[in-house]
């Protein structure tokens with residue numbers, strides 16, 4: 001790429017916004033030129049607006065420290081300086097729907113981490129290794145919005161990334177019933193232990209809205225494009241419990257699966273290890289070389305050892321074994337703010353760029 005694409009981050013001061021900033025620091029295709037946040041932060045430098053709430057382990061990049069934070073509601077002004085935006089705004093669902101659509105209508109592609117548009121029929125919700133063909137509906141969305149360049153693309157919830165890719169790798173064996181319990185890190189709620197001391201040594205058996213997302217969103221990933229819309233798949237039936245645990249980063253899932261077809265443990269492990277997609281084929285900058293690793297050790301995956309596998313973009317799986325009630329059970333784990341949030345969105349933006357959906361300029 002001759003000149004890097006100029007990128008804005010909406011909701012730049014929050015946890016996911018900060019993750020976007022740190023992941024994009026040395027990105028070969030994208031350069032953060034605009035940071036936007038609530039009117040409260042607008043006018044301050046990024047460094048002042050974030051203050052002591054910088055939650056990344058690497059220092060705040062010098063290149064963003066002195067950027068003036070723009071008011072995210074001033075769409076035309078923000079849109080004027082960027083080729084596309086990542087959205088991690090923190091507002092009500094209705095407000096997010098409206099503001100993301102305003103950016104798209106201002107001819108700015110929006111790659112969003114938010115859930116607001118995940119069920120808008122012509123908005124693709126993509127994990128690039130799983131359902132890149134869903135980007136096809138962008139042309140229908142552009143027709144609806146009356147845009148040439150602007151559109152919205154979203155990524156799914158972080159909780160499903162530890163098991164949906166694995167079930168995708170096993171599609172040929174027809175999984176039809178799945179039980180999953182997720183053990184979710186506190187950064188998923190945008191917090192660390194300083195913000196949320198009650199989580200030290202604690203477990204909370206409730207995460208608002210999470211179980212519905214964890215059960216339904218995989219079905220949309222496996223859906224079909226029909227008449228410019230995504231129609232969700234009807235199988236497998238998934239039931240979930242989502243639990244908050246005292247871990248900073250990394251969502252773990254303990255999963256039970258029934259298959260229609262007979263399959264051996266060796267075949268299941270083989271499909272995990274050989275599973276790859278378009279990001280690997282195109283060697284996109286953020287693509288993990290090995291998307292899913294299978295670990296033979298009986299005490300893996302572990303958060304402290306494995307959460308940063310493939311720079312946080314890979315999924316770690318272990319403990320696959322036959323079950324007495326279901327056919328098989330396993331444990332999956334992924335980095336919730338990298339693969340599950342900002343990193344997943346960056347990979348989507350890379351694929352959208354490689355496929356020509358995101359380009360420089362407004363026309």
Ligand SMILES: N[C@@H](CC=O)C(=O)O
Pocket residue numbers: 157158159184185187188189207210336340341
């Ligand atoms: N809602 C999740 C975050 C995933 O996107 C959580 O609370 O962990």
